Amino acid sequence: MEIKIERNQNPAPKPTDESKLGFGKVFTDHMFLMDWDRETGWHDARIVPFGNLSLHPGTTALHYALEVFEGLKAYRRADGKVQTFRPFENAKRINNSAKRLSMPTIPEEDFVQAIDTLVDLDQDWVPHAEGTSLYIRPYIIGTDKSVGLHTLNSALFVIICAPSGSYYPQGINPVKIMVETEDVRAVRGGTGFTKCGGNYAAAQRAGEIAEEKGYTQVLWLDGVERKYIEEVGSMNMMFKIDGTIVTPELNGSILPGITRKSILELLRADGEKVEERRVSLEEVVKAAENGKLEEAWGCGTAAVVSPVGWLAVGDKEYEINGGKIGPTVHKLYDEITGIQWGKSNDRFGWTHPVSK
DSSP states (O other): OOOEEOOOSSOOOOOSOGGGOOSSSSOOSEEEEEEEETTTEEEEEEEEESOOOOOOTTBHHHHHOOEEEOOEEEEEOTTSOEEEEOHHHHHHHHHHHHHHTTOOOOOHHHHHHHHHHHHHHTGGGSOOSTTOEEEEEEEEEEOOBOSSOOOOOEEEEEEEEEEEOOSOTTOOOOEEEEEOOSOOOOOTTTTTTSOOHHHHHHHHHHHHHHHHTTOSEEEEEOTTTSOBEEEETTEEEEEEETTEEEEEOOOSSSOOOHHHHHHHHHHHHTTOOEEEEOOBHHHHHHHHHTTOEEEEEEEETTTEEEEEEEEEETTEEEESGGGSOOHHHHHHHHHHHHHHTTSSOOTTOOEEEOOO
16 A cells, blocks of 8 residues: 655654653644545545544534544554554454444555554654553544435545553552443444444443442443443453453454453463353352452453452442452563563564564
């Protein structure tokens, strides 16, 4: 794929204090754009100075949520070079999301090439401090200039990047989560397995209620029987029960997390007992009551792993592992982040070099 590059002649000053980067608040000097229409397909791949998009008021994405996105990171290794983590998995997932919403897919090689070219151009923005990274947000939006609901005829692929601070600047601390019993996030046959904005919009209300009650995340149940665990916040969920690590199976309403996949592959390679299946809330509560719930954690791109120390079910709250981080979470965090930042041997071939 040929990518035209227009360099930013007025680059923004880079952050000097990487301990205050936060997440998604500062953006790099450039962004990637590529257009699609039904007659031509994908065309006009270009990198331009970062700036606002100009959209018609009738743009399809604004009215009917024809939008899918991804999230991944670029990491600064100890030798100064930059690498990403399993970007082809993100390419596969954005295409699966796009297919569900009848949006155009992108060749995986082009998706990764676009990220590589943009990150390489803006690699000075990849922070150096411990735990920091460059967050990469690719997304596709429908751009038809009509409020009529019809088959999509035009789209725009965009990639923006934001230097991000450490997710755990004060160290990994277990969080408190609350089971949601009223709202549902997704159902089989819907868009739960995709990464589209509508899924996150549907989760907002429950998240606000949980936060008001002092909980960090919502634990979602299935949308039909309201008894099987699905996700926690924007992460996949895992439990260690009586020596076995269990996680909800991918049934069509759960996002197929790339961190989730990596954790399962790592655990199985190390001979751990792992099960992907339906996990009922009743099973988890009983395990907590009889002392067999050893650890619980969410996993995703942002946090890698987020240990759960307390689980609220109705008016009861269960403490997990004494509200402390368990050995499995420690091991997973250290090994995966070690691979991502180039500190550990990449025995799985997961990393992808950006800068040569």
